[in-house]
Amino acid sequence: MTLKIGIAGAGFSGAVIANELANAGHQITVYEPRQHIAGNCYSSRDDESNIMLHHFGPHIFHTDKAHIWQYVTQLSQFMPFTNRVKAMTQGQVYSLPINLHTINQFFKKQMSPTEAEQFLASQADSSIEEASNFEEQAHKLIGKQLYQAFFKDYTIKQWGRSPATLPASILKRLPVRFNYDDNYFNHPFQGMPIEGYTPLIEKLLAHPNIRLRLNSTFDASMKCDYDHVFFSGPLDAYFDFQLGRLPYRTLDFHKETHTGDYQGNAVVNYCDNRQAYTRISEHKHFTPWESHSHTVIFKEYSREASPEDLPYYPVRLSDDNSLLEQYIALAKQQKNITFVGRLGTYRYLDMDVTIDEALTASKLFLESLESHQTMPAFTA
Numbered sequence: 360m361t362l363k364i365g366i367a368g369a370g371f372s373g374a375v376i377a378n379e380l381a382n383a384g385h386q387i388t389v390y391e392p393r394q395h396i397a398g399n400c401y402s403s404r405d406d407e408s409n410i411m412l413h414h415f416g417p418h419i420f421h422t423d424k425a426h427i428w429q430y431v432t433q434l435s436q437f438m439p440f441t442n443r444v445k446a447m448t449q450g451q452v453y454s455l456p457i458n459l460h461t462i463n464q465f466f467k468k469q470m471s472p473t474e475a476e477q478f479l480a481s482q483a484d485s486s487i488e489e490a491s492n493f494e495e496q497a498h499k500l501i502g503k504q505l506y507q508a509f510f511k512d513y514t515i516k517q518w519g520r521s522p523a524t525l526p527a528s529i530l531k532r533l534p535v536r537f538n539y540d541d542n543y544f545n546h547p548f549q550g551m552p553i554e555g556y557t558p559l560i561e562k563l564l565a566h567p568n569i570r571l572r573l574n575s576t577f578d579a580s581m582k583c584d585y586d587h588v589f590f591s592g593p594l595d596a597y598f599d600f601q602l603g604r605l606p607y608r609t610l611d612f613h614k615e616t617h618t619g620d621y622q623g624n625a626v627v628n629y630c631d632n633r634q635a636y637t638r639i640s641e642h643k644h645f646t647p648w649e650s651h652s653h654t655v656i657f658k659e660y661s662r663e664a665s666p667e668d669l670p671y672y673p674v675r676l677s678d679d680n681s682l683l684e685q686y687i688a689l690a691k692q693q694k695n696i697t698f699v700g701r702l703g704t705y706r707y708l709d710m711d712v713t714i715d716e717a718l719t720a721s722k723l724f725l726e727s728l729e730s731h732q733t734m735p736a737f738t739a
């Protein structure tokens with residue numbers, strides 16, 4: 360039986376589900392309010408410099424899931440890329456994540472891994488048994504000096520909240536490495552699609568069973584036109600914000616074009632409050648196999664999202680999630696709709712997790728048809 364499926368959103372979530380269900384023979388319509396596909400992973404070449412730009416913030420593909428690496432590398436050639444982030448703080452340049460180099464440089468020492476571990480234990484505040492907030496947890500794990508230099512102001516800039524008001528649970532593990540590994544990500548698979556992310560999504564949507572409607576917003580009144588809907592827009596927007604707005608942080612990107620090399624690295628974080636921006640990304644360094652005489656940088660500023668802004672990061676920093684829980688309860692009362700993706704489930708999701716969850720949602724949907732079970736509102 361061929362079903363009519365409506366999909367809200369042409370990011371990775373929507374495109375993966377559209378492709379899977381189109382391959383299973385269903386008729387798919389994808390709605391996307393923007394004039395382009397690929398959601399927040401949208402990339403395109405700069406008109407002026409021809410540099411590949413990530414318009415909604417720098418995106419580096421990394422995963423520990425072999426099947427997801429296989430999935431994306433079938434859609435595009437990936438070039439090797441290792442994210443090595445630098446940090447500016449207190450007038451010095453350091454390596455991130457905090458590793459042995461950072462620790463030795465910061466404390467002007469030449470310690471071995473074991474010595475550094477013992478040294479850091481001596482810096483940590485052992486009087487704190489049970490940390491009651493993020494700041495105390497940082498004092499307990501790494502001591503005041505590293506916390507002040509690398510976490511305090513950065514957290515305030517990124518989240519607009521004092522770490523003393525955030526739950527301790529945010530900083531679960533020791534955020535340092537006792538070796539010289541400065542690869543930002545721990546995952547075994549990491550790389551950049553040779554022509555950016557947009558062609559991957561294009562390929563997923565290029566199917567005779569998929570109709571794409573750009574500049575088209577899906578709303579709840581359109582659900583009755585479909586046998587089932589997958590919604591990857593904001594959860595609260597689907598319900599017309601009837602219970603209030605779920606809080607988001609938004610980002611402002613200030614673009615500058617220069618000649619030559621601006622900062623010698625793809626990403627530099629600004630950890631103290633000497634600058635209002637959290638980081639500068641220089642996009643030609645994401646394609647080190649290309650050469651460009653000019654360079655494009657983005658200074659990234661974070662602030663609370665107002666209704667007119669694009670929602671970037673869900674603010675799930677409090678132990679109080681009652682508004683989210685009310686929306687989830689409302690969503691679970693709906694029939695024939697599944698909420699997916701970073702906006703539909705109100706979670707920060709990396710691309711690999713997004714794709715994995717979209718594949719799972721598609722599989723569960725096809726299985727639910729065979730077994731005549733009801734497809735749930737959430738599958739992740």
Ligand SMILES: Cc1cc2nc3c(=O)[nH]c(=O)nc-3n(C[C@H](O)[C@H](O)[C@H](O)COP(=O)(O)OP(=O)(O)OC[C@H]3O[C@@H](n4cnc5c(N)ncnc54)[C@H](O)[C@@H]3O)c2cc1C
Nearest residue numbers: 367368370371372398399416418419577592700701709710
């Ligand atoms: C600044 C930043 C940097 C990131 N960097 C990385 C990184 O380096 N590596 C990594 O793995 N991940 C990164 N991510 C995460 C990555 O962006 C997400 O994994 C990915 O975008 C999730 O895809 P999605 O389809 O769920 O959401 P989106 O890409 O946001 O797509 C959702 C789409 O739904 C559309 N939509 C909204 N409302 C409606 C509606 N009513 N009807 C129809 N469509 C609607 C939106 O316009 C959007 O196109 C980063 C995220 C941010 C914010």
